[in-house]
Amino acid sequence: MASSINNTFTYDVFLSFRGIDTRYTFTGHLHKALHDKGIITFIDDNHLKKGDQITPSLLKAIENSRIAIIILSKNYASSSFCLQELCKILDCVTEKGVLVWPIFYDVEPSNLRKLSGSFGEAMAVHEVRYSGEIDRLKKWKKALNQVA
Numbered sequence: 001m002a003s004s005i006n007n008t009f010t011y012d013v014f015l016s017f018r019g020i021d022t023r024y025t026f027t028g029h030l031h032k033a034l035h036d037k038g039i040i041t042f043i044d045d046n047h048l049k050k051g052d053q054i055t056p057s058l059l060k061a062i063e064n065s066r067i068a069i070i071i072l073s074k075n076y077a078s079s080s081f082c083l084q085e086l087c088k089i090l091d092c093v094t095e096k097g098v099l100v101w102p103i104f105y106d107v108e109p110s111n112l113r114k115l116s117g118s119f120g121e122a123m124a125v126h127e128v129r130y131s132g133e134i135d136r137l138k139k140w141k142k143a144l145n146q147v148a
Helices: 026-036 056-063 080-096 109-114 117-129 134-147
Strands: 011-016 065-072 099-104
Touching (some): 011 080, 056 065, 109 134, 117 134
Parallel strands (some): 065 099
């Protein structure tokens, strides 16, 4: 029987992931397993176009989730959308007591902390693209370090 962990939350779990890396593998299997156990899980089934902004409904889903599972994969940081989502999740840790369970999917936590490997490459691209938005870049770097 499905029931929410806490009545103030709509979802038990929010899944944050980079679709091209894990949608049809790890994340897809995790979502099915949680669903089969009656755990109310939010997964963004929409395929977002490059450059799309995080939607208000997705922000609301993050705010209304008790736990956020973040699947940090090779291309996670290449998505500005994923980074926005990560920042919102971490804000909700402080504001709403959301629990965060990071999963390092074929990446090392040190890659996030040191911004090395694919995470360093992704941030270098973002620094060019968002050169006038230093606060945004700082927030993304801090969020990657914090989740690591």
